[in-house]
Amino acid sequence: MIAEAGLFSLIIALFFSILLVILPSVGVIKNLSILQLTAGRYVFGQFLFIGIAYLCLTLCFLRDDFTVIYVLTNSSISLPWFYKFCAVWGGHEGSMLLWVAILSFWTLCVSQFSKHLAEEIRVRVLVILGALSAGFILFVITTSNPFLRQFQILHAHGRDLNPLLQDPGFLFHPPMLYMGYVGFAVAFSFAIATLWLGRVESAWVRWTRPWTLAAWCCLTTGITLGSWWAYRELGWGGWWFWDPVENASFMPWLVGTALIHSLVVNEQRGQFKAWSLLLAISAFSLSLIGTFLVRSGVLTSVHAFAVDPQRGLFILFFLLMVIGGSLLLFALRSQTLQTEKKLNSVSREGAMLLNNVFLFSAMATVLMGTVYPLLIDGLGLGKLSVGAPYFNTVFVPLMIPLFILMGLGAHLKWHSDCLKTVLLRLSGVAFFSILLPIGILFFCAKVINPSALLGLVLAFWILFTTLKAVWNKRQSRGLFHISQTYWGMVVAHCGVAATIIGIAVSTNYGMQEDVRVALGEQFNFAGFQFQFVKETNLKGPNYHGVQTQFKISSANRSVTIYPEKRIYNVGQMAMTESAIDVTPLRDVYVALGEPLDSYTWSVRLYYKPFVRWIWGGGVMILLGGLLALLDRRYYKT
Amino acid sequence: MKALHWRLAPFFIFLALVLVFWRGLALDPHHLPSTKVGQPLPSFQLTSFGETKRSSKSMLGHVSLLNVWASWCMACADEQAVLMRLAKQGVSIYGLNYKDSMDNAKEWLSEWGNPYQQIGEDVDGKVAINLGVYGAPETFLIDKNGIIRYRHVGALTMVIWEKEFAPLIQLLESVE
Numbered sequence: 178m179i180a181e182a183g184l185f186s187l188i189i190a191l192f193f194s195i196l197l198v199i200l201p202s203v204g205v206i207k208n209l210s211i212l213q214l215t216a217g218r219y220v221f222g223q224f225l226f227i228g229i230a231y232l233c234l235t236l237c238f239l240r241d242d243f244t245v246i247y248v249l250t251n252s253s254i255s256l257p258w259f260y261k262f263c264a265v266w267g268g269h270e271g272s273m274l275l276w277v278a279i280l281s282f283w284t285l286c287v288s289q290f291s292k293h294l295a296e297e298i299r300v301r302v303l304v305i306l307g308a309l310s311a312g313f314i315l316f317v318i319t320t321s322n323p324f325l326r327q328f329q330i331l332h333a334h335g336r337d338l339n340p341l342l343q344d345p346g347f348l349f350h351p352p353m354l355y356m357g358y359v360g361f362a363v364a365f366s367f368a369i370a371t372l373w374l375g376r377v378e379s380a381w382v383r384w385t386r387p388w389t390l391a392a393w394c395c396l397t398t399g400i401t402l403g404s405w406w407a408y409r410e411l412g413w414g415g416w417w418f419w420d421p422v423e424n425a426s427f428m429p430w431l432v433g434t435a436l437i438h439s440l441v442v443n444e445q446r447g448q449f450k451a452w453s454l455l456l457a458i459s460a461f462s463l464s465l466i467g468t469f470l471v472r473s474g475v476l477t478s479v480h481a482f483a484v485d486p487q488r489g490l491f492i493l494f495f496l497l498m499v500i501g502g503s504l505l506l507f508a509l510r511s512q513t514l515q516t517e518k519k520l521n522s523v524s525r526e527g528a529m530l531l532n533n534v535f536l537f538s539a540m541a542t543v544l545m546g547t548v549y550p551l552l553i554d555g556l557g558l559g560k561l562s563v564g565a566p567y568f569n570t571v572f573v574p575l576m577i578p579l580f581i582l583m584g585l586g587a588h589l590k591w592h593s594d595c596l597k598t599v600l601l602r603l604s605g606v607a608f609f610s611i612l613l614p615i616g617i618l619f620f621c622a623k624v625i626n627p628s629a630l631l632g633l634v635l636a637f638w639i640l641f642t643t644l645k646a647v648w649n650k651r652q653s654r655g656l657f658h659i660s661q662t663y664w665g666m667v668v669a670h671c672g673v674a675a676t677i678i679g680i681a682v683s684t685n686y687g688m689q690e691d692v693r694v695a696l697g698e699q700f701n702f703a704g705f706q707f708q709f710v711k712e713t714n715l716k717g718p719n720y721h722g723v724q725t726q727f728k729i730s731s732a733n734r735s736v737t738i739y740p741e742k743r744i745y746n747v748g749q750m751a752m753t754e755s756a757i758d759v760t761p762l763r764d765v766y767v768a769l770g771e772p773l774d775s776y777t778w779s780v781r782l783y784y785k786p787f788v789r790w791i792w793g794g795g796v797m798i799l800l801g802g803l804l805a806l807l808d809r810r811y812y813k814t
Numbered sequence: 815m816k817a818l819h820w821r822l823a824p825f826f827i828f829l830a831l832v833l834v835f836w837r838g839l840a841l842d843p844h845h846l847p848s849t850k851v852g853q854p855l856p857s858f859q860l861t862s863f864g865e866t867k868r869s870s871k872s873m874l875g876h877v878s879l880l881n882v883w884a885s886w887c888m889a890c891a892d893e894q895a896v897l898m899r900l901a902k903q904g905v906s907i908y909g910l911n912y913k914d915s916m917d918n919a920k921e922w923l924s925e926w927g928n929p930y931q932q933i934g935e936d937v938d939g940k941v942a943i944n945l946g947v948y949g950a951p952e953t954f955l956i957d958k959n960g961i962i963r964y965r966h967v968g969a970l971t972m973v974i975w976e977k978e979f980a981p982l983i984q985l986l987e988s989v990e
Contacts, residue, residue, distance in 0.1 A: 486840075548834060552834050555841060
């Protein structure tokens, strides 16, 4: 019953979104403001009924209704209740329903918090959001219905949620990611609404900025969480694999970052209007392309959902309409918006332009690598896979000039500056950025790894130039007159530096070893003394297995960790729950391999210095974004 | 109109991408062609559960299937119903028991059924390596002269049988 109610709600929501598209559009065309004003009502109706549909699906999970196929394949009787909550988005159909729900939420927010916007822009934005909603709801109802029923298997216990997903990281990672992906739809809608209107309100940038920042913050959180979760859960010590699904989240992030910077220039100098529009369209387009890649079966990936070419066809058609249409609109209409102002290459605008180019190129290389296997197969040239070697070789060199630019950009003046004076001013900073890492590495590690050195030099360069810029501002304006937005930039850029340090050090100074260890044995690794203390049987709500106890001792500290080997009862899937001793400066990671004998295991050990800084940097980047987003002075006009 | 040209560039690049995607929908990234197709089946000697030694040469003279399976492989249970059906229809199926123990294999066969005319044990997987096996289950189509004609990775289903194997078998049976 509840499943049918959910489906019915979804259909009603579809009607509301169609109404949202048609009636206000008629109002726009015929200049009837009364029709335009009805948009808010349909937004609310859409939100309400999608909410009910989502609630119904959640209830089906909580009540263990295995007559619903989706619940049968993604849950089980013994699954803990909080994982049942997130099992709702564990498969394709449910995650699409989540997508649709989040889109309706963003639409509601835009409708509620944009009352100060000119009506003509506001109504167009809502119409476009409505069109996107309608398309996605139609997709869910026709090809990805989570409410389908089966009445053959009556006494089922459920096939259980994939054990890899039964982890706290799963509670937050997908919803955060979707908030980001879908949030870019708002910036997208603003761009299209502007092109539709035919002129850029000078304030459109100010309206778009908070929505873009909010979406970008969510996506940053989602990506950081995903990386941290993979590191914890997968047991290989890796945190980024250039998997197509990871790339699908990274590409919109790169473009989103370019968009944020472009909007700054747009706001301060009135330039880069075309760039901002194109970037806003691209960011959401990449979200859509990512959706296609992951759900259509054209690529192999550890994340990939169940394959169905019919779904792929629908999304592809949707892509063509939405992205093709918007790019065409951009080509035809954007020249009406451009106020030509000459751009000096040596200036902050010039640096920002270069910044956009680098970020966009980086996105293009990632896209190329992700799509390449498809291209080669399509041309009949064979089957190959593109992995980390390609991405690392191409992506990293692009980032190096970008990081140098990050430091320079904050010191260049708007409009025009002299490169020589700036470089002279920063020569002291450059000197220390090179000297300090050499000293630190030599002192702490005795061996200087060139790749780590490069990373540290760049990180210190960013850190010192950013801090120096703050110092300069303080001197000229005083500490309390530095805007919150500026602090946001400072914190975010320092976060990037922290992430670079984390990556450089953990990758190049990390250690790994496989050992065979019996109960009671002691051994040494990475300067620590380990002891395999105990092994006990383990029984969890929906798994059983073995829990071991390892004691890690160093000169001044001793800690016990509990790596486990679990077998999930329903799927008989074996999972390693690695145990990590975490301190801010290093991780010691122990993962159980295979049992070799009674009370004897093969164990994999990792020593990862500074690895936490990777996600610490991610958190700082998020904080920077939040600082900029919540800058009250910005909203006071 | 020069300005229009560069503004249309993103549109055309996107169209090219859509074309690649469209083409991609018709492909299957999981379809892995075997390098062994067209090569003769590597000869091997296998014991069939501790009993008489058999040579792979006994497979010559008729079109047959070689099915790589194991008792620890869950998907093999899925395809067993299909293999039983094919065996009843008269298809010659030989089994290669891959990295398994004799006891487990015998127990598994008594539970799921035995469609195999003969079974070879490949305890350490050396024969499988020569065959280019990725993992269990895999099914090879061997012609009358012992040449490998097709390799399917994954559980065999009736759909795949109708689509890939049946036409090939018809062709091979008619040839001398």
